[in-house]
Amino acid sequence: MKKLMCTEAKQIDMVEYLASLGHHPQKVRNQDYWYLSPLREETVASFKVNRRLNVWFDQGTGKGGDLIDFGTLYFNCSVSDLLQRLSQYHPGPAFSFHPHSGSGDRRQSAASFAGEKKDTPDNKIVVLDTRPLAEQSLLNYLQKRSIPLEIATRFCREVDFLLYGKQHTVIGFQNKAGGYELRNEYFKGSSSPKDITFIDNRTEQVAVFEGFFSFLSLQTINSNKQAPLSNCLVLNSLSFLEKCRPLMEQYKQVHLILDRDNAGRNRTRLALEWDASKYIDRSDFYHGHKDLNDWLVHLYHSQSIGPRMGKRL
Structure with a gap:
């Protein structure tokens, strides 16, 4: 075309x-x-x-x-x-x-x-079906975002949904209320209800992400790590940060891995004002990039992923 x-x-x-x-x-x-x-x-x-x-x-x-x-x-x-x-x-x-x-x-x-x-009904997203990831265009999209299939398969599903009478197939990342964040190369949206996703690894720390591709990126970066990763909180929307404060306060340390745009930086500063000894800004790890996934993609494309992947978040 x-x-x-x-x-x-x-x-x-x-x-x-x-x-x-x-x-x-x-x-x-x-x-x-x-x-x-x-x-x-x-x-x-x-x-x-x-x-x-x-x-x-x-x-x-x-x-x-x-x-x-x-x-x-x-x-x-x-x-x-x-x-x-x-x-x-x-x-x-x-x-x-x-x-x-x-x-x-x-x-x-x-x-x-x-x-x-x-x-x-037409202008609401209606989820029709979910299944393991298999559609080739979605696998290509994951590769473009530098996320290995074995990691995406652990946390995501292939989702069919209907919008304006047309069916779409996307990558779906489920939240704790049963809704999905929906992505493919040409679509970005979510189904109702909107909510957070929490992965409990039974540790004393929690890593906080704005979106699920940053979460998948951390799993990719630390894929060879033997010890369990920290608990992971994927906000799926920055508006949930303040609502999640009681949850985050339960942990000794909160690692903020938010986007480096204005909205993400503002929310990071807000959390640091709550308690700078508990909340830690980890965005320096991907300094110069919009988010953790952007950093990961850049490294793969520059063929420098090997030496830098020794660095762990």
């Missing part, structure tokens, strides 16, 4: 694209569509898309731009990688590659879509 050019990608309607990722407006005022930010956790919608201009602005971070700016932040990837994603994405009922247009029919259709109630 031919790779999209930036000019073509910027014509993709942002409202439809956000819907394809499972994000829907909380309110619509004229051409302004307001969302709970897809880039961070919040309870009041402050992420605005102006559909006429096809641009976005996140009031919580002060960032904004076009679809390219959004996609590279959302997927933590390069422009080239994003264009590849967009080129290979299969359009669904709520997503198409037609140029953004200000026609009357288009606006009427958009208003009608945005006015639908959020609890309609």
Whole structure:
């Protein structure tokens, strides 16, 4: 499939694209569509898309731009990688590659879509089936993220889910309430209910992760370690950090392995303010990278994984 050019990608309607990722407006005022930010956790919608201009602005971070700016932040990837994603994405009922247009029919259709109630079945993720990881595209994605299959198989499942009448197959990481974090190369979302994942290795320490690929990365880095790893708390959402404080306080040491973006750094600083002797910022280990998995991928690609893997978190 031919790779999209930036000019073509910027014509993709942002409202439809956000819907394809499972994000829907909380309110619509004229051409302004307001969302709970897809880039961070919040309870009041402050992420605005102006559909006429096809641009976005996140009031919580002060960032904004076009679809390219959004996609590279959302997927933590390069422009080239994003264009590849967009080129290979299969359009669904709520997503198409037609140029953004200000026609009357288009606006009427958009208003009608945005006015639908959020609890309609089509725009909710419905998990259909789970099974051991086997789909080749998912195995290729794990390889791209430098996660060995034997490690992913221990903690993840292959999940079929339905969204907007279309079935998708992804990697699923289950939380303690039975919901799943859902990922493949072209999709990032979660099924309800949203919750944390806790792995109890019966130690006096706990390592805290923002997302499950950082957790899988730690398992990869320490795969040859004989002693049991610390307990692991995967937040699946930074909004759960403060709610998990009573759980974390039960342990002698809490190792913070959060993302090195603004949101992750802010939550790390908050925890250090609680008790700097208990909470330890371990992000210096992957300094210069967004998160632990980004560090791991970089090392594999630079063919320097051997000597550095002797270092343990």
